[in-house]
Amino acid sequence: MTAHTTHHHVHTHELSKTDPRVKLLAAKIKKENHKPDALIEILHTAQNAFGYLPKEVLIYIAQELKLPPSRVFSTVTFYHFFSLKSKGEHTCLVCTGTACYVKGAQALLNKIESQFSLKPGQVTPDNKLGVAVARCIGACGLAPAVVIDNEVQGKVTADDLINSINGKIATI
Amino acid sequence: MNKIPVIIDDKSFEVDPHKTILEVCRELDIEILTMCHLKGLTDIGACRLCLVEVEGINKLLSACTTKVAANMVIKTQTERIKKYQRITTELFFADRNHVCAVCVSNGKCELQNLGYKVELDRIRYPHLFPQCEVDTSHPWYVMDHNRCIMCTRCVRVCNEVEGAHNWDVMNRGHQVRIISDFNTPWGESSTCTSCGKCLHACPTGAIWPKAIVQGQLEKNPGMVNELVERRKMKL
Ligand code: SF4
Ligand code: SF4
Ligand code: FES
Ligand code: FES
Numbered sequence: 001m002t003a004h005t006t007h008h009h010v011h012t013h014e015l016s017k018t019d020p021r022v023k024l025l026a027a028k029i030k031k032e033n034h035k036p037d038a039l040i041e042i043l044h045t046a047q048n049a050f051g052y053l054p055k056e057v058l059i060y061i062a063q064e065l066k067l068p069p070s071r072v073f074s075t076v077t078f079y080h081f082f083s084l085k086s087k088g089e090h091t092c093l094v095c096t097g098t099a100c101y102v103k104g105a106q107a108l109l110n111k112i113e114s115q116f117s118l119k120p121g122q123v124t125p126d127n128k129l130g131v132a133v134a135r136c137i138g139a140c141g142l143a144p145a146v147v148i149d150n151e152v153q154g155k156v157t158a159d160d161l162i163n164s165i166n167g168k169i170a171t172i
Numbered sequence: 173m174n175k176i177p178v179i180i181d182d183k184s185f186e187v188d189p190h191k192t193i194l195e196v197c198r199e200l201d202i203e204i205l206t207m208c209h210l211k212g213l214t215d216i217g218a219c220r221l222c223l224v225e226v227e228g229i230n231k232l233l234s235a236c237t238t239k240v241a242a243n244m245v246i247k248t249q250t251e252r253i254k255k256y257q258r259i260t261t262e263l264f265f266a267d268r269n270h271v272c273a274v275c276v277s278n279g280k281c282e283l284q285n286l287g288y289k290v291e292l293d294r295i296r297y298p299h300l301f302p303q304c305e306v307d308t309s310h311p312w313y314v315m316d317h318n319r320c321i322m323c324t325r326c327v328r329v330c331n332e333v334e335g336a337h338n339w340d341v342m343n344r345g346h347q348v349r350i351i352s353d354f355n356t357p358w359g360e361s362s363t364c365t366s367c368g369k370c371l372h373a374c375p376t377g378a379i380w381p382k383a384i385v386q387g388q389l390e391k392n393p394g395m396v397n398e399l400v401e402r403r404k405m406k407l
Pocket of ligand 1: 334339367
């Protein structure tokens with residue numbers, strides 16, 4: 001394959017600069033020197049942080065690595081490890097990275113299981129709520145951290161978490 | 173350059189080293205069926221139509237990606253080869269939804285011609301009848317996945333010659349599809365320059381211009397190599 005400059009005029013749905021997951025991803029891309037060869041590793045980092053690969057994240061990665069969008073999408077769909085969709089209308093992503101694990105991520109997962117009968121990777125029968133785990137979302141100082149829909153919440157207790165989730169589900 | 177001796181279909185020839193079996197055969201007017209090969213593009217050996225037998229090697233080799241070597245004994249017309257060519261052709265037809273009678277390429281299609289070449293009278297494999305999209309979002313061209321044989325000539329011409337890399341391949345197995353950008357409509361592509369090269373590179377009626385009447389499509393796949401050669405001259 002020959003190297004080429006590619007023209008990108010992708011309309012970016014802005015990723016929030018304050019989202020720790022975006023910062024984590026940006027740091028990883030920088031560490032890899034924006035090398036296109038590092039695509040798979042960078043996708044791994046993104047999936048581990050977001051629980052899946054949202055379109056905005058793929059657009060961002062394509063731009064940062066100067067890779068054609070179709071090349072990025074091709075790679076994502078080639079490996080079963082990557083997923084393009086979050087499960088459920090609302091999602092609760094529990095960080096199970098080292099810091100969060102130490103600060104009680106498991107207790108959060110236990111509570112979710114007892115309250116909603118959901119294990120990580122599962123979704124309620126009405127598809128309202130899906131639960132996923134991430135490996136470090138870049139908010140270790142706020143451990144244990146969760147992301148409900150797109151909102152990062154730090155130092156959460158099991159009860160806070162259930163309240164937040166119930167709040168989100170109620171807003172449809 | 174020193175020529176090397178090879179034997180093709182029991183005849184001796186002196187040929188250029190560094191060339192593929194396919195290139196050598198084409199120069200000697202020895203017919204080899206191809207589909208994913210298009211002169212001017214990088215060969216990928218994907219379609220398995222150009223298989224040849226080489227003495228001393230048990231498995232069949234793709235002529236488009238295998239270089240000739242001194243004293244190679246090559247066979248291009250054996251029953252084994254013909255059997256595989258037929259299977260490959262039948263699978264092309266069974267994998268997607270090809271209805272020649274209503275196709276823009278009817279009468280001028282490389283796949284249809286291949287069917288005649290291997291004397292296809294029926295298809296022994298069950299048709300998969302996959303659900304395929306027809307993308308009409310581009311102002312000038314249509315991409316009909318029903319007629320795509322996944323040769324990736326469009327992908328390579330767009331990347332290697334036009335430098336745009338609009339197309340690529342997504343998924344695996346029966347779910348493979350050609351995609352534009354993020355599997356988004358072609359008309360919304362951020363990379364396509366609307367140059368039309370993919371249309372000419374495409375061997376079937378999968379990519380076609382809107383301003384065309386059924387069966388009237390004239391493609392010019394040879395333009396790809398002409399372009400590549402002309403650019404080389406400039407350099
Ligand atoms: S028209 Fe040109 S740029 Fe657009 S997809 Fe086809 S080959 Fe690529
Ligand atoms: S669209 Fe045409 S050129 Fe592209 S892979 Fe399909 S058959 Fe080949
Ligand atoms: S381990 Fe949870 S944010 Fe780093
Ligand atoms: S033409 Fe050689 S493998 Fe397709």
